[in-house]
Amino acid sequence: MAQRLGALDLLILLPDPELGILRPAPGFRQTLPGGSTWTELLGRCAGGGEFRATIAYPDVQRLSPADVFITPDGAVLMLIGGQPRVRASELAGAAGLVLALLRSEAREDAASASARASGDVTRRATALASSLDRARADLAKNAAALRDALSDAARLNDELRLLNETLEQRVRNEIAERAKAEDALRQAQKMEAIGRLTGGVAHDFNNLLSPIIGSLDMLVRRGVGGEREQRLVDGALQSAERAKILVQRLLAFARRQPLQPGAVDLNQLVRDMAQLIASTMGATVEVRVELPDDLPPVTADANQLEMALLNLAVNARDAMPGGGMLKISAEPEQVIPGKSHRLRAGRYVRLSVSDTGVGMDEATLSRAIEPFFSTKGVGSGTGLGLSMVHGLALQQNGDLAITSREGAGTTVDLWLPVSGAPAGANDGPGNAAEPLRGSGTALLVDDEDLVRMCTAQMLMELGYRVEEANSAEAALRLLDAGLCPDLLVTDHIMPRMSGAQLARLLTSRIQDLPVLIVSGYAEADGVPAGIPRLCKPFRQAELAASIAALMPTTAIRRRKDVRQ
Structure with missing residues (x-):
């Protein structure tokens, strides 16, 4: 039984009421190694309870751990050595059966002595064998129950451990998702605040530029001053016009730029700009245009879309100082409800501008659409190109996405809604009429x-x-x-x-x-x-x-x- 429980040996000591000492119970090892370890153990048994000790066992040369439990009637249960799967105290119920058996055997011994004295040896032996069989059956039954309990406990422990591990992972995932959502919210709030500030500043700048450009334009029309003064006025007017373009980019980022949306043939627009883009790229950059012939018209402001495309091309050129390839492609896409949290469900055309340049790291990519953020040198850029394109896309109920990896190039995807009208439906005849000169x-x-x-x-x-x-x-x-x-x-x-x-x-x-x-x-x-x-x-x-x-x-x- 000791081996089934994972121990080296099982020992039960019973108190001898006549001598006042503990003796091994019948059926167990009767000769103990002795020595100081046993003397100390027996002394501790007098205090009752449960404890662990180290004793000489099975001989004086070897020490083994022992799990000791003292029953209320003074019996000592010991699991010695090995790695027991139960505690000695958990065997108290089974020990009661064993002790009952031992007491029964003692009574049977007395009966045998009486039987021998009376010549009834056969009856005593039969009764003793019957009692032993019953005790063994009870012991086997309790041992089976104990094994089942240990098996159930091990299974429950495994299930609990698995549940705890799964719970921890779920908590980690939830915390990560919440942190990601909070970062996205903070970024959106920051960009919204920057947009409000930028739009307000741009509006004030427009009010400042209006009298400047108007007055310079009047001086140019009237031809005020000599040749040198006229050159100065022309230079001032050109600078004011550049400031006007800068303010338009600020308004585009803030999504407050007045637009004239219409049905635009994206195929025609890109092909018309291909030569301009190729000349802007230079001889070291290959320009490739891949557009399907059946591309549907999109809703956009054609002039602003041309400016956005040119901005993206210039950014790509600056990212390829040693040359490379610029690819402009487009394809229709259907956004279904729930697929995107930034695009409404419907039909779109995705315009992509890809380069084979130096790419961006994660820190640069996270700030790419911020106004005035630029990786170019001083005087080489305003940092408003991507922010203007982003604002234009949102103002047209579209979206902008940038994917990039350091050393592997960049792709900018611009989503534009498909127009319900044919291309050119919003174009009106140009009005080149002379200004009215009435007396109204x-x-x-x-x-x-x-x-x-x-x-x-x-x-x-x-x-x-x-x-x-x-x-x-x-x-x-x-x-x-x-x-x-x-x-x-x-x-x-x-x-x-x-x-x-x-x-x-x-x-x-x-x-x-x-x-x-x-x-x-x-x-x-x-x-x-x-x-x-x-x-x-x-x-x-x-x-x-x-x-x-x-x-x-x-x-x-x-x-x-x-x-x-």
Whole structure:
């Protein structure tokens, strides 16, 4: 039995009430090695309980560990040596059976002695054998139950360990996913904050550039000064135009740039630009265009899309100082609900620009679309190219994705929604008409004094009599005082009442009043779709062309004031 339990030996000591000592129970080893270890062990047994000890066993030359348990009636159970799978205390129930058997044997011994004395030896032997068989059967039954219990305990321990390991992995995965989501949220919030700041700064810059470009344009038209002064004015105007382009890129990143979306034939647009892109790349870069013939038209602002494509090509060229290959490809894609958390479900065209350049590491890639972030040298770039393309994609209800690996090149994917109209459906005939030179009255509304002064001068040079107002409320007071304008030119973003709101009020009082909204950026909310818009800053020719598209080609006729 000891071997089944994983021990070297099982020993039971019983108290001798006559001598007051412990003796090995019948059926167990009767001669013990003795020595100091046994003396110490027997002394500890007097205190009862359960403990572990080291004793000389099976002889005085060898020491073995022992697991000791003292039963309430003073019997000592010992599992000696080996690696027991149970504790001695767990055998207390089985030990009771063994001790009962031993006591039964003692009684049977006394009965045998009496039987021998009376000559009944056969009956005593039969009774003893029967008792032994019953005890052995009970012991075997308890041993089987003990083995089953040990097996169940081992199985439960394995299941618990597996459950704990799985739980830890699930917790780690959940923590990793939450950390990833928090990082993405922080990045989105940071980009949104930068976008708001950038859009506001760009709008203010447009207001500053408007009088600068307008005044320089007037000086150029009038030919003020000598040749040297005219060259200086031309240089200043060119610098102002470059600043205007920079502001447009800022507005594109902030998704506040006025766009003129239409159905664009992407195949034709890319092929028309292929020669320009090839000349920009230089002789060391191979330009490859791979576009399917049946590519559907996309919804986009063609001019801004051309600028975005050229920006991506220039970035690719700068990433290949030793030459390489630039590939422009496109293919239609269907986004199903739930497939993308950034794209609406629907049909798209994915425009890809790939290069074989130096690529980007993870740190650079994570900041690639941030405004003013650039890996180029000082003076070699503004850091607004990718941010402008990203803002353009989002403004068109598309998306931008960048994949790159250091030393393995970069791919920029631009998703654009498929247009429901055929390509060119939104193109209108160019209006090259001469600016109207009538005697009508133009009502000019702008809360920026310098912008209003410069715009008023342009309108007067176009032949209009100009009435100025620094707010929508001031414009309404002019109408209440009897003014009946033939043209309304108004800023959009103004305190208390926007230009779009003013336009609605005035057109309800004056039928067929031509309206032109002028703004650094025009938010779509609250602006009627039919009201034309002109983006600041602008020259007189742009203002004249916008007015020419509004006004009839005949002389301006006075309109009857319809007041409510």
